[in-house]
Amino acid sequence: MxxxxxxxxxxxxxxxxxxxxxxxxxxxxxxxxxxxxxxxxxxxxxxxxxxxxxxxxxxxxxxxxxxxxxxxxxxxxxxxxxxxxxxxxxxxxxxxxxxxxxxxxxxxxxxxxxxxxxxxxxxxxxxxxxxxxxxxxxxxxxxxxxxxxxxxxxxxxxxxxxxxxxxxxxxxxxxxxxxxxxxxxxxxxxxxxxxxxxxxxxxxxxxxxxxxxxxxxxxxxxxxxxxxxxxxxxxxxMVFGNYGDDSGTGVAFTRDPGSGQQGIYGDYLQNAQGEDVVAGIRNTIPLQDLERIDPSSYRELLAIMETLENHYRDLCDIEFTIERGKLWMLQTRVGKRTAAAAFRIATQLVDQGLITMDEAVTRVTGDQLAQLMFPRFDGGAEKKKIAKGMNASPGAAVGKAVFSSERAVELAEQGEDVILVRRETNPDDLAGMIAARGILTSRGGKTSHAAVVARGMGKTCVCGAEELEVLPAERRFVAPGGVEVSEGEVISIDGRTGEVFLGEVPVVPSAVVEYFEGAAEPADDLVKAVDRIMRHADGVRRLGVRANADTPDDAARARRFGAQGIGLCRTEHMFLGERRQLVEDLVLATTDEERQAALDALEPLQKSDFIGIFQAMDGVPVTIRLIDPPLHEFLPDLVELSIKAATQEATGKDRRLLSAVKRLHEQNPMLGLRGVRLGLVIPGLFAMQVKAIAQAAAEVPGARPEIMIPLVAAVQELESVREEAVKILAEAGVEALIGTMIEVPRAALTAGQIAEAAEFFSFGTNDLTQMAWGFSRDDVESSFFHRYLDLGIFGVSPFESIDREGVGRLIEIAVAEGRAARPDLHLGICGEHGGDPDSVHFCHDVGLDYVSCSPFRIPVARLEAGRAALADNESDTR
Incomplete structure (x- = not known):
C-alpha cells in the first residue's frame, strides 16, 4: 500500500x-x-x-x-x-x-x-x-x-x-x-x-x-x-508561547529580507502564539530585545540561525516559540526577499564561499531584475511627510487611498492607481493587495502578513505606521497633527524608507536603469551586485538577445541595454503621423503613375530611417520586417466617409475615397490584406523598401541588414518576394539574409518547405498565438480572459507567456523541420514573449539562436538566458 x-x-x-x-x-x-x-x-x-x-x-x-x-x-x-x-x-x-x-x-x-x-x-x-x-x-x-x-x-x-x-x-x-x-x-x-x-x-x-x-x-x-x-x-x-512573560513567539531572518544586509532581523512577541505575530494584531518588539528578556534563548537562537544559513547556503526564514525559557523551532524555509535583497545576498554568499557565481545567477530572476528597474521617488522633490512606518518592501508607490480590498479591485479595474490602507492585512485581502500599487498598514512588523506577501509579489509596502489611526468603516485615516486622508485622496509611500507622504511625489529613474543606460560605473552595492551577476549571465548564456526597435533612438537605447542586434524593426511604424497620407495614397492609387509617385515619395524617407538605425547598431544584425499593417489603419474611416457622403458634404475626392475604401474594407483585418499579401497585391511596395534598405546599407560601413518577409503561409509567397529582393541587393552590391516571420500556423507546419527559400525564421508569437487559439488579443483580453483564468483554463495569459502545449508545439515542429531542410537556418523570436522569463527558457530549450524584445526588457532576457543555460547544464549532469 x-x-x-x-x-x-x-x-x-x-x-x-x-x-x-x-x-x-x-x-x-x-x-x-x-x-x-x-x-x-x-x-x-x-x-x-x-x-x-x-x-x-x-x-x-x-x-x-x-x-x-x-x-x-x-x-x-x-x-x-x-x-x-x-x-x-x-x-x-x-x-x-x-x-x-x-x-x-x-x-x-x-x-x-x-x-x-x-x-x-x-x-x-x-x-x-x-x-x-x-x-x-x-x-x-x-x-x-x-x-x-x-x-x-x-x-x-x-x-x-x-x-x-x-x-x-x-x-x-x-x-x-x-x-x-x-x-x-x-x-x-x-x-x-x-x-x-x-x-x-x-x-x-x-x-x-x-x-x-x-x-x-x-x-x-x-x-x-x-x-x-x-x-x-x-x-x-504543541509548544506554548502564551504561558506568560517567560514565553513568547517570533519570526527571524538570517539577514534582512528587505535590503539583504547581514545582521539580526525579526520580530518577537511575549506571551503569544505564532499567529499573533504574522497577523499583526499586536505590535511586536525587535528581535534584538530578546537578548534582554531571555539571554540564554537568544544566544541559542543566533547559533541555530548560523547553522541553518550555512546548511541551506541561503537566507533562512525561521519561526520559533519559547516555552517557559525553552527554545523550540517550528519552521524554517529559504526566505522570501525583495529584489534588491536577492541580488545583494547572492553576491554576498559568493564572497563568503558558500555558493558559486553560477549558483548566484540561479538565485535571482528576471522578474526581480525588472522590479529593480522601476522608478524611485525624487529625493530633491518637495514632500509633505505625514507618518513613518517600517520599510517592509521597497519601491515608490503613488495612488488613491482605499480602505478595503473590494474597493482596491474596483478602482484598479477602472484604471486608477490605489494604495490599500489597512490596520493589518489578512489572507482575505489578497485580491486588493494584487490590485494595489502599494500597501500601508498601521500595525504589524516586517514579518506580518502584509510584509511577507508584499515582498513575495514585489509590491511596495510600509507596515506598522503606528502614528496613523486607520478607520476603515469611515474610509479615512488620521495622521499626527490632525491630518486626515479620506478615501480617494492621493498618498505616496516609500517602501525603502517607510515614509508616508501626502499627495503625489515625483519619481525618477532607478539607479539600475541608469547603470544599464551607461550613465556611470556601478556605484552602490546593489548596482555592483547587479553588474556582477549580469556579467556572469552574459558569459554563460547561449541565446543571443536582440531588440524590437523601430527608430534610431530606440536602437541606441537597446544597444546601451546590451542588445546584440535588432530582431524586429517594424517598418509600418515608420509610416505613422505625417507619412500616413503617403501610404493612403499608395493603397488607393488607381494608376501606375499615382502608385509610383507615392513610392518615390516614401523611398528616401525609408532610406533615412534605415541609415539612422544602422548607425545606431554599429555593425550588429538588424532584422527589418517589410510593411505588415492591418490595412484599415492606413485608410480613412468607412463610417465617417459614409456619413459625409450621406449629408451631401462629400467632394468628388471623398466619393472616390469612399468607393475605394468600400472595395478594400475587411470584416476581420487581422486575417486580411496584410504582410506578404499586401506586398504581392501592390506592385513595387516591397521593392521600394528593399531598395531603401540596400542603399542605406551601402552608405553605412559594417551594416548587417536581414530582410524579413511577414505573414508567409506558403513557400510560393516567399519565393515571389525573394526573387525580386535578391536582384535589388545584387545591383546595390549589398549582402543581406532573407527570411520570414513564422506567425501563421500553416507556416510552422510546412517549415521544411519554407526553409528552402528562407535563410532565417523569426517566430512572431503574438500573431501565432492569436491564430493558434483563434482569438484576437485586442478583443478578448478584456472580455473573457479573466473568466478563463478563474476557471483554470489558463494558468497565465498565452499572450504573456508562451503556451508550450499549443503554440510551443508549433514552434518545435518548425524548428525541427526547418533545420532538417537547412542546417544553418538562423532561428529567433520577436514577439513580446521574447522578454518573458519563462518563454526565454522555452526558447533556449527548443534551440533558438536569439530572442528579441522591447529595449527595457533586454536586461531581463539576458539574465534569463544565462539562467536557462545553467539549468540546462545542471540537468545534463544529473
Missing amino acids: AKYVYDFTEGNRNLKDLLGGKGANLAEMTNLGLPVPPGFTITADACRHYLAEGSLPDGLEQEVAGHLAALESTMGRKLGQADDPLLVSVRSGAKFSMPGMMETVLNIGLNDESVHGLAKQAGGNDRFAWDSYRRLIQMFGKTVLDIDGDLFEGALDRLKGRRQDTDLDAGELQQLVETYKGIVREQTGADFPADPREQMRLAVMAVFDSWNAPRAILYRRQERIPADLGTAVNIMA
Whole structure:
C-alpha cells in the first residue's frame, strides 16, 4: 500500500514534492539535531487523492492513528487526555511557500475536561488554559466550520474594550469560550466537537480543502504555482508561547529580507502564539530585545540561525516559540526577499564561499531584475511627510487611498492607481493587495502578513505606521497633527524608507536603469551586485538577445541595454503621423503613375530611417520586417466617409475615397490584406523598401541588414518576394539574409518547405498565438480572459507567456523541420514573449539562436538566458 504519513525523523529537505516545504524542512531540522517538537507529516499525495476523489485515501486514518500513538508514547500523554492532555497543531505546507493562504489550527485536543488538565500542566495557570481553548474554538470555527471570523473577533473586541488580549483574566476568557461555543452552535446547529480525534480529522480535511480556497487559487495564479500540487499537512506536538512573560513567539531572518544586509532581523512577541505575530494584531518588539528578556534563548537562537544559513547556503526564514525559557523551532524555509535583497545576498554568499557565481545567477530572476528597474521617488522633490512606518518592501508607490480590498479591485479595474490602507492585512485581502500599487498598514512588523506577501509579489509596502489611526468603516485615516486622508485622496509611500507622504511625489529613474543606460560605473552595492551577476549571465548564456526597435533612438537605447542586434524593426511604424497620407495614397492609387509617385515619395524617407538605425547598431544584425499593417489603419474611416457622403458634404475626392475604401474594407483585418499579401497585391511596395534598405546599407560601413518577409503561409509567397529582393541587393552590391516571420500556423507546419527559400525564421508569437487559439488579443483580453483564468483554463495569459502545449508545439515542429531542410537556418523570436522569463527558457530549450524584445526588457532576457543555460547544464549532469 502507498505510504501517506512520515515521521519528522524519516524525511529530509529534498522531499518537498511529497512532504511540502514545511514538512521537508521540519524533517531536515530534526536530522540536524535542532530542537523541533516531535510530529509527523501527511503527504501531498493524500491531499491530491482527497481533492480528486472527495474522500481520504484508504489506509490513511490507520497510518495517522499509528503515528499519533508513537507521538503519544514519545510525549508521555495522550491526545486530549483529561488530566494531562497532549495537544497538537495541524498546519498546511505546500511545496512552494504560500504565506497565510492556507489553514492552520492550533491547540487541537482541548475540550471542557482537558482544559482543566492543561491548567494543571501549567502549574495552575488557568488564564493560559482558557486562552488556549478560546483560540482553538476561534481558529477551528473559522477554518474548519467556515464561520465568519468577524463573529469571533467582534465578541473578543466587545469583551476587552480598549485593553490588550493579554489583559483579559481567566474568568473573562472562560466567559469568552462560552460565547464562542454559542456562536458555533448558532451558526452550525451543532455543538463544538469535543472529541480530540474528531477535531484532528476535521482539521486535516479543512487544510486539504484550503488548497482550493479562493485566496489560495488567486495566490497561485499570481506566483505561477501549479494548481495540481496539493498541500501536505503537518501534525506537531504543541509548544506554548502564551504561558506568560517567560514565553513568547517570533519570526527571524538570517539577514534582512528587505535590503539583504547581514545582521539580526525579526520580530518577537511575549506571551503569544505564532499567529499573533504574522497577523499583526499586536505590535511586536525587535528581535534584538530578546537578548534582554531571555539571554540564554537568544544566544541559542543566533547559533541555530548560523547553522541553518550555512546548511541551506541561503537566507533562512525561521519561526520559533519559547516555552517557559525553552527554545523550540517550528519552521524554517529559504526566505522570501525583495529584489534588491536577492541580488545583494547572492553576491554576498559568493564572497563568503558558500555558493558559486553560477549558483548566484540561479538565485535571482528576471522578474526581480525588472522590479529593480522601476522608478524611485525624487529625493530633491518637495514632500509633505505625514507618518513613518517600517520599510517592509521597497519601491515608490503613488495612488488613491482605499480602505478595503473590494474597493482596491474596483478602482484598479477602472484604471486608477490605489494604495490599500489597512490596520493589518489578512489572507482575505489578497485580491486588493494584487490590485494595489502599494500597501500601508498601521500595525504589524516586517514579518506580518502584509510584509511577507508584499515582498513575495514585489509590491511596495510600509507596515506598522503606528502614528496613523486607520478607520476603515469611515474610509479615512488620521495622521499626527490632525491630518486626515479620506478615501480617494492621493498618498505616496516609500517602501525603502517607510515614509508616508501626502499627495503625489515625483519619481525618477532607478539607479539600475541608469547603470544599464551607461550613465556611470556601478556605484552602490546593489548596482555592483547587479553588474556582477549580469556579467556572469552574459558569459554563460547561449541565446543571443536582440531588440524590437523601430527608430534610431530606440536602437541606441537597446544597444546601451546590451542588445546584440535588432530582431524586429517594424517598418509600418515608420509610416505613422505625417507619412500616413503617403501610404493612403499608395493603397488607393488607381494608376501606375499615382502608385509610383507615392513610392518615390516614401523611398528616401525609408532610406533615412534605415541609415539612422544602422548607425545606431554599429555593425550588429538588424532584422527589418517589410510593411505588415492591418490595412484599415492606413485608410480613412468607412463610417465617417459614409456619413459625409450621406449629408451631401462629400467632394468628388471623398466619393472616390469612399468607393475605394468600400472595395478594400475587411470584416476581420487581422486575417486580411496584410504582410506578404499586401506586398504581392501592390506592385513595387516591397521593392521600394528593399531598395531603401540596400542603399542605406551601402552608405553605412559594417551594416548587417536581414530582410524579413511577414505573414508567409506558403513557400510560393516567399519565393515571389525573394526573387525580386535578391536582384535589388545584387545591383546595390549589398549582402543581406532573407527570411520570414513564422506567425501563421500553416507556416510552422510546412517549415521544411519554407526553409528552402528562407535563410532565417523569426517566430512572431503574438500573431501565432492569436491564430493558434483563434482569438484576437485586442478583443478578448478584456472580455473573457479573466473568466478563463478563474476557471483554470489558463494558468497565465498565452499572450504573456508562451503556451508550450499549443503554440510551443508549433514552434518545435518548425524548428525541427526547418533545420532538417537547412542546417544553418538562423532561428529567433520577436514577439513580446521574447522578454518573458519563462518563454526565454522555452526558447533556449527548443534551440533558438536569439530572442528579441522591447529595449527595457533586454536586461531581463539576458539574465534569463544565462539562467536557462545553467539549468540546462545542471540537468545534463544529473
